[in-house]
Amino acid sequence: MARRKSGILNDLLEITSKLPWWVGVLLAVISYVALHQYSISEVSKISLQNHQFDGVRDQLLHTFAYFGQYLLPMIFLAGSILSAINTKRKQKLLDKQSGIDTIKAISWREFEELVGEYYRRNGYKVLETDSGPDGGVDIVVVREGKKKVVQCKHWKASKVGVAIVRELYGVMAAHDIAEGVVVTSGEFTKEARSFSESLPIELISGAQLVSIIDSVRRQKNVDTQDERSAEAVYCPRCNNPMVMRVAKKGSNMGQKFWGCSAFPRCKGTRDY
Known part of the structure; x- marks a missing residue:
């Protein structure tokens, strides 16, 4: 299948979308800083007076840098967004397979x-x-x-x-x-x-x-469960998982605290 011809800007967008999303962000920052610095630099007066071709070339490069400092970062950022979207879409594509x-x-x-x-x-x-x-x-x-x-x-x-x-x-x-x-x-x-x-x-x-x-899907579920287990808070009395609750009365009314999931059999608490 022959590849459809496209412009250089479309090619940049496509290439960036296939890179990790943070690469596109980094390229956007670098391209803006570099082109902005060049666009605000002065065109050499000597080249304008003595070398007409060099003067025209420098002016063209400054014009490119002036517009490019906005255009290229936009393309790189758009590619970065597409990369993040595609990454998420591919993850969902695998996760939803059932046979x-x-x-x-x-x-x-x-x-x-x-x-x-x-x-x-x-x-x-x-x-x-x-x-x-x-x-x-x-x-x-x-x-x-x-x-x-x-x-x-x-x-x-x-x-x-x-x-x-x-x-x-x-x-x-x-x-x-x-x-x-x-x-x-x-x-x-x-x-x-x-x-x-x-x-x-x-x-x-x-x-x-x-x-x-x-x-692969089962391993992801195991890893997720392990992360949740590592973050869980356990009761100091019975070692059951604790849940976040809000005090409804007393001096601490309205404040959050950890209460034992086995309540009322166990009344263990922890500060939230």
Whole structure:
């Protein structure tokens, strides 16, 4: 699939949206400071008098800096916002998967994002490419300096054949990449599995993908529960979790305090 031509500003926006959100903010600050300082500097009078071309060039650069000090930061900030939105969307995409049916219902692009999010949660840096739905390497993942190329096949009907595995192996050899992965929402042919057995290429079927995504989702729930447990306040009397309450009478009326969740059986309290 040929990539649609776009202007340099659109390219900057697209590139920034694929970077971590804080990178876009940093680029916005740096570009504003640098261009603002240049825009308020004086054009050399000597160049204007003695070198007409240099004078025109300096004036053009100052004009670019004057407008660029506002335009470039806006583009970088817009890309930063898109990056944050896309990150959240990809997280939700993985979290809402409940089985092979939901995976097959998403688009090919979402399928690539789903696979990328799986690797991201496993500690990989994920680089998505623009190969399109019909070929090429879709994702490059890196962890501890080791690089993998990942090919995603969102095929609902036919099985992934040996030609796809051979194609990926060729890419690995051409770019000197040690490991590769082919992920599909369906299955692989026997020939494809047989060909990959002696190669550093992992084949992940739809059923396997459901399993590993489910394990990632469960781990997230465990981590969330651990965080909540670490933040919980426990009763000094019975060691049950405590809940925040508001005093309804007495000298402390209206003030918050920790009360035992086992009340009235236990009347333990702590200061809030």
